[in-house]
Amino acid sequence: MLKFFREFLPFKLAVSACCCLIFGNNCVVAEITADSTLGSESSILIPGVDVKGEIGNRIDGGAVRGANLFHSFSEFSIDDGQRVYFDNPTGIENILTRVTGNNPSNILGTLGVLGNANLFFINPNGIVFGKNARLDVAGSFVGSTADSLRFDNNFAFSANNPQSPPLLTINVPLGLQFAANPGSILNQSTVRDSNGEIVGLQVRSQKTLALVGGDIFLQQGRIKADGGQIELGSVFGNGVVGLNWSFASDAIPLTLSYEGIENYRDIQLSGRAEIIANSDSISQSIGSVHLQGRRVTLSEESGIFNRNTGSGKPGSVIVNASNLVELLGGSPINEDSLINVSNSGSGEGSSVIINTSRLIVRDGAYIAATTAGASKGGSLIVNALESVELIGTTLDSQFGSGLFAQSRQDATGDGGTITVNTKRLIVGDGAQMSTATFSTGQGGNIVIKASESVKVSGMTPDGQNSSALTARSGRVARGKAGSLLIETGQLLIQDGAKISVSSLGSGDPGDLKVKAGNLFLDRGTVEAFTSSGQNANIQLQVSDLILMRNHSVINAQASNNGDGGNINIHTNFLVAVSNENSDIIANAFEGSGGRINITAQGIFGLQLSETLTSLSDINASSELGINGVVEINTPDVNPSNGLVNLPTNIVDASRLIAQTCRTGGEATANEQSEFIVTGRGGLPPNPIEPLSSDVIWQDLQTHTLPNEKVTGSQKEVNLISETPSAIAEAQGWVTNADGTITLVAQAPTTTPHNSSLTPVSCPVAQN
Numbered sequence: 001m002l003k004f005f006r007e008f009l010p011f012k013l014a015v016s017a018c019c020c021l022i023f024g025n026n027c028v029v030a031e032i033t034a035d036s037t038l039g040s041e042s043s044i045l046i047p048g049v050d051v052k053g054e055i056g057n058r059i060d061g062g063a064v065r066g067a068n069l070f071h072s073f074s075e076f077s078i079d080d081g082q083r084v085y086f087d088n089p090t091g092i093e094n095i096l097t098r099v100t101g102n103n104p105s106n107i108l109g110t111l112g113v114l115g116n117a118n119l120f121f122i123n124p125n126g127i128v129f130g131k132n133a134r135l136d137v138a139g140s141f142v143g144s145t146a147d148s149l150r151f152d153n154n155f156a157f158s159a160n161n162p163q164s165p166p167l168l169t170i171n172v173p174l175g176l177q178f179a180a181n182p183g184s185i186l187n188q189s190t191v192r193d194s195n196g197e198i199v200g201l202q203v204r205s206q207k208t209l210a211l212v213g214g215d216i217f218l219q220q221g222r223i224k225a226d227g228g229q230i231e232l233g234s235v236f237g238n239g240v241v242g243l244n245w246s247f248a249s250d251a252i253p254l255t256l257s258y259e260g261i262e263n264y265r266d267i268q269l270s271g272r273a274e275i276i277a278n279s280d281s282i283s284q285s286i287g288s289v290h291l292q293g294r295r296v297t298l299s300e301e302s303g304i305f306n307r308n309t310g311s312g313k314p315g316s317v318i319v320n321a322s323n324l325v326e327l328l329g330g331s332p333i334n335e336d337s338l339i340n341v342s343n344s345g346s347g348e349g350s351s352v353i354i355n356t357s358r359l360i361v362r363d364g365a366y367i368a369a370t371t372a373g374a375s376k377g378g379s380l381i382v383n384a385l386e387s388v389e390l391i392g393t394t395l396d397s398q399f400g401s402g403l404f405a406q407s408r409q410d411a412t413g414d415g416g417t418i419t420v421n422t423k424r425l426i427v428g429d430g431a432q433m434s435t436a437t438f439s440t441g442q443g444g445n446i447v448i449k450a451s452e453s454v455k456v457s458g459m460t461p462d463g464q465n466s467s468a469l470t471a472r473s474g475r476v477a478r479g480k481a482g483s484l485l486i487e488t489g490q491l492l493i494q495d496g497a498k499i500s501v502s503s504l505g506s507g508d509p510g511d512l513k514v515k516a517g518n519l520f521l522d523r524g525t526v527e528a529f530t531s532s533g534q535n536a537n538i539q540l541q542v543s544d545l546i547l548m549r550n551h552s553v554i555n556a557q558a559s560n561n562g563d564g565g566n567i568n569i570h571t572n573f574l575v576a577v578s579n580e581n582s583d584i585i586a587n588a589f590e591g592s593g594g595r596i597n598i599t600a601q602g603i604f605g606l607q608l609s610e611t612l613t614s615l616s617d618i619n620a621s622s623e624l625g626i627n628g629v630v631e632i633n634t635p636d637v638n639p640s641n642g643l644v645n646l647p648t649n650i651v652d653a654s655r656l657i658a659q660t661c662r663t664g665g666e667a668t669a670n671e672q673s674e675f676i677v678t679g680r681g682g683l684p685p686n687p688i689e690p691l692s693s694d695v696i697w698q699d700l701q702t703h704t705l706p707n708e709k710v711t712g713s714q715k716e717v718n719l720i721s722e723t724p725s726a727i728a729e730a731q732g733w734v735t736n737a738d739g740t741i742t743l744v745a746q747a748p749t750t751t752p753h754n755s756s757l758t759p760v761s762c763p764v765a766q767n
Helices: 002-023
Strands: 032-034 043-051 054-061 063-065 068-076 083-087 094-099 105-107 110-114 118-122 127-129 134-136 141-144 148-150 156-158 175-178 185-187 208-213 216-219 222-224 229-236 239-245 254-260 266-270 274-276 288-298 303-308 316-328 338-343 351-362 366-371 380-391 402-407 418-428 432-437 446-457 468-473 484-494 498-503 511-522 525-530 537-549 553-555 566-576 583-585 595-599 602-604 617-619 629-633 732-735 741-744
Touching (some): 032 043, 032 054, 043 068, 127 141, 185 208, 208 254, 216 229, 229 239, 229 254, 288 303, 303 316, 316 338, 338 351, 351 366, 366 380, 380 402, 418 432, 446 468, 468 484, 484 498, 498 511, 511 525, 525 537, 537 553
Parallel strands (some): 054 083, 083 110, 094 118, 105 127, 110 134, 118 141, 185 216, 208 229, 216 266, 229 288, 266 288, 288 316, 303 338, 338 366, 351 380, 366 402, 380 418, 446 484, 468 498, 484 511, 498 525, 511 537, 525 553, 537 566, 553 583, 566 595, 566 602, 595 629
Antiparallel strands (some): 032 068, 043 054, 148 156, 239 254, 732 741
């Protein structure tokens, strides 16, 4: 459909150009044709009349039913520079317009209403808003490629099956009825308002601007509804989009619902397209944005913006996509695609809510909620059935992709929270998920629930910044940093990445809590850091295994006069490689060292150390203050005796078995020998020794004998020296009557005989 639009537009513009050459600069190109479906109540186009002080076109007539006015056209397009307004008779609240022909509508000029009525415009074949398209509507505007508008008395004002509205009272429309394959909607409008600001398509405060059809494209185009509601819906197949009305004075009058839709199409913002729903300075209302589709994509520096500068109730940015939400960066000037809600007023900031199967934010794109005011900033909530992927940075590596919630330096309000619910979370190549405070307000928490896995890996291409999950407070901040809470099946932190809570200012850091099945660190960091505050705490509840490799660190440190934090680890096995220098640290500089408490079934490869060494250490000390405490709770292990070092060389047990049977070319495949040992360890018997039914398996292991202490109360014992009997080497053995074998120094005389054991395919054993 988009290809069709691109081919169709030049043709229409060419016709307009020819007409203007014929009729001069004040030409009016008639591309609006009423059909006959309304009979005597048909629409009437009156060209060349005064409309708001300028020459324009007015549409009169139509069918009046209660507070509704119906219009029907076979063609409806507005050329560049043309102004077309619907007349608004007294008592009319809704103007409903359908296009029954086979062509899309090209709105290249101004479309307006001479009054306060809402305008509904449907054309199933498609709608194009050109770069100079403008809306001059005091009420709400709904542009749609639906087949019909549905009402509560089962009447459908249809474009494909046009009928006159019945001669009875008709209330407000309740839904947009779609056919199997609705047309697309394209917006390229970049017109400016009286202040010179690019606004594109715009409605007034507390009104709704809705575009609902098949694929929705914003190519450089903008949509603005300060203090109002913006609705973009991309649907596919038969179904009804609900129209929900509210008549409260402080409420948005019209919102949309999609319970009657099963399948969706795509919404694409590109070429610096923007959707703007800020607060209104007069009504103090905060705008809201709602996108509903299959795939929602923002690329080429496009964005969605919601800013509160007043005291009104918070709005929201809601993106629902059954398949994918994707924000793509890659701009050479570091102005990448984004969704940004901010608060600099006394009212609370808006929230961003994303419901999808997959969320991808990459190459410097980001989603952010910030506050610079007295009230709390907005929150970010992501519900992704399959995965959330935050990948990469801007081209110059200065800014990472990610999710961010901040309380800025001049704010007194708290920062918002970030909540992620998904199956898999991936943060890589310098991307971050971060909450922060740089003010007196508190930082927000990060709450992650990933049923399968969380993977944080890598750094920025220049190696300066890590991929990270972090809740922090800045150097000038006095507010407490937020906490980081992760619940997942498997947490993997590798290649310079980290998860952390930290305070660089005077406030306390938050807590870092992990609940996981496994925690794997490979050159990764788990960190809780404080500069001068207290309680930099880490709690790791890992049901199976914590594995630390290649200089990995679990760290609850403090600088300046801050006290070291507390590290509480509950796991089945805690494993490190001794010579890879992976450490568990709760240190301080001037303050007291922290406390490390480890409860595990087994601890391998780590050593208790009063100072950090080149090996893998557990250490809780202070440079100038009181050292901390390390407590290890492990069954049958005395921490004072040290922890177990894993062997680095694995013994090949097969080399401990005597090899004397034929192999290779000495025997056929069926004649080759085999020797199998099953047991609990120790050395197997030599295959050249004869078998005996009396052989007993013996584990050959070394055992440490307990040290016996001698107390001062023991009496002296007089030792009597006795000459020991001579020890002679056994020369043979004899069998007693009861079958007992006794070794003897003098071998008895025996008659030689052959062994009853006949080996198969084995030669005579060689000693």
